[in-house]
Amino acid sequence: MVVNGRLLLDGGAPLLPHMKRVGVDPGAIDAVFLTHFHGDHTLGLPPFVLHRVFIDQRPLTFIGPDGVEERLEALWEVSWGQDWTKVMRPKFNVTYSTAEQSGTVAGYEYETIKLDHGSSGSNGYRIHINGRVLAYSGDTEPTAPLDALVDGADVAIVEATGPGDVFSHMSFDAATALKHRHPKTRFMFNHLYSGTVDGAVTDLQVIEV
Ligand SMILES: [Zn+2]
Incomplete structure (x- = not known):
């Protein structure tokens, strides 16, 4: 992205x-x-x-x-x-x-939230862009830190890997439930390995926000 x-x-x-x-x-x-x-x-x-x-x-x-x-x-x-x-x-x-937990890099303010993913975990980021907040998950399980990551964000780019059991990742059901818990945030789901879910983006797609 x-x-x-x-x-x-x-x-x-x-x-x-x-x-x-x-x-x-x-x-x-x-x-x-x-x-x-x-x-x-x-x-x-x-x-x-x-x-x-x-x-x-x-x-x-x-x-x-x-x-x-x-x-x-x-x-x-x-x-x-x-x-x-x-x-x-x-x-x-x-x-x-x-x-860091929060900081500035290349002129962008950000916060980091540690997400659950495999043995290494994954850094979720809240990045401040022109007064708006973009939340980006990378890979994550549907656990409490992910809700903290997207809470109040204007846009959230979150992984949704596939239907059914997706070890250490987000299932389509978990992604849909997350979206419903945060109705004011615009969700874009990526990292799809098979099938699709409402809110999914596709390769090479250009989106105006
Ligand atoms: Zn991964």
Whole structure:
């Protein structure tokens, strides 16, 4: 998800070609909020980083859970080996920021809420944009912290993985119940693995808020 052409929320594949297809400039992203480090949320990042190393070197900040710098630098090293360290890293205009309970990154105020997901958990974010609040869950179980994350938000982007039993994720029933508990919030459901649910967004969709 890209917000206002400036904020990237997680980075699953195929990130870079999708940005180009919807007319998002990969060089204009100034902050990347990572909820956790699972591959379906991070493995689109290497081609995007390639763009930010060789094509457009504007400043870029990654914000994520503890270990964000070590985890991402390890991913870049797996991707390019010694060429990363010797040639590419010196050209990369990057800042890594560990998410605090609340803070400001790249000019955006945010709060972090720890959500339940697998062994690592997931950082949910409330991001303040032009006086509005965008809540973003990443992956989560339908537990109490998720309600705190979306409470009073103008827009909530929340995962809804599939029908029935979806281990460590949101089922369609849980997503629908969450939406009904917060009727003033506009929900957009993503991360669908099979089927669909009311409020789901689709790949390459552009939404005006
Ligand atoms: Zn995950």
